[in-house]
Amino acid sequence: MTGNKRFFQMMTLPAALLILLVGCGESSDYVAKVDGEKILQTELDDALREQYGTEVLDTLITNKIVELEAKKEDISVSDDAIQEEYKELAESYGGEESLQEALKANGLTEQSVKDNIRMYQLTKNVIAASIDISDEEVAQYFEDNKDNYGQKEQIVASHILLEDEATAKDVLAKVKAGEDFSELAKTYSIDSSTNEAGGEIGYISRGQMDEKFEEAAFGLEKGSVSDIVQTSDGYHIIKVTEKVPAEEAVFEDIKDEVYATVLEERINDEYTSWLAEKQEQYKIEKM
Structure with a gap:
């Protein structure tokens, strides 16, 4: 994927805090001591909820909307697609070992990353299903950006x-x-x-x-x-x-690549309005 590290940074916060913010039971265990005085797990949980709770809840609501839309349109993400995306992410970090170190440093697991990849891809696929791109639009994009492809x-x-x-x-x-x-x-x-x-x-x-x-x-x-x-x-x-030597790109040779780029840009451009429209269609109740 493009900008793998940026995507990884974007998804880190919800994944790292999810276990603390959703369904965590009360606990008297402490997480640190300062001169013998305990900082309780419940204090940490409450602080995380107060600071990040709204953001994570909004993320969960958005994910649920995406899942419901995907079910309605019979859209899914294959395990192969998730594994391929994970492989590209690992390569962007210099290999599996480096990625694992980054996951550990951020309190993440391989499974949490793959869950985020699945949701990321599912969101793209759902929005893509509502986008119509003409051959003329793809050809024009190529002409406007020809230097990037040669x-x-x-x-x-x-x-x-x-x-x-x-x-x-x-x-x-x-x-x-x-x-x-x-x-x-x-x-x-x-x-x-x-x-x-x-x-x-x-x-x-x-x-x-x-x-x-x-x-x-x-x-x-x-x-x-x-x-x-x-x-x-x-x-x-x-x-x-x-x-x-420099070589000019031939449109027919890279038409699929150009289409994928146009689709990616359209998804990014239309995501906010798409989500706002879906939020109006679903009954959302925050407790």
Whole structure:
């Protein structure tokens, strides 16, 4: 999904507090002590209810409306779809282990996240069922955003970053003498994020790096090495190992992708009005 971390942050509060705010029994157990004085579980529960209770209750009411609408329209979310979304979320955190650490830090479980994913997807599916998107609308969106879909010009580059010009000149001389660029990067580069990888930065598009760095790098031929390039970071020696030319997108090739984007935007735009309309249709009683 797009913006996985943002979605995760949005859903954290209700999921973390749900067990405390809904159906938790009275308890005399304490949750902390200050100089021997107890802070009771009931005090924590009451404070959470007071601070977040309305927000969580509204979320539960919204979820119930979505579930009722889904049942009415025979709309569901498959386990495979939930697992795929969870997998993408894990990848956005750098892997399953990193995600599990984030869940633990936020007091969440894998199941609570999957429950939120299910509700997130169910909401989208229910609203999507009420949206009609024409071929003309999709085609116009593509024309208006064509640059976002085409292949931008890219290079694959490595660099050796030096602190002073004198050292940079010495290292450049070694490169020109035929010494291995990768080994020189490991030995001399002060860029700790790339030196162990032989200075490899990877794919670069315009607008990602310092302007002077890009001007030199994009002007190089495949396999060639730059002269010394000074930026605010220091003195660079740049090597380009691959060049990917810009390529304009063809609408028919990505029509489904464009449709999905248009649908996502329409769902976001219409969610508030859709929910307000449904709230008018259902009898909602808050105790």
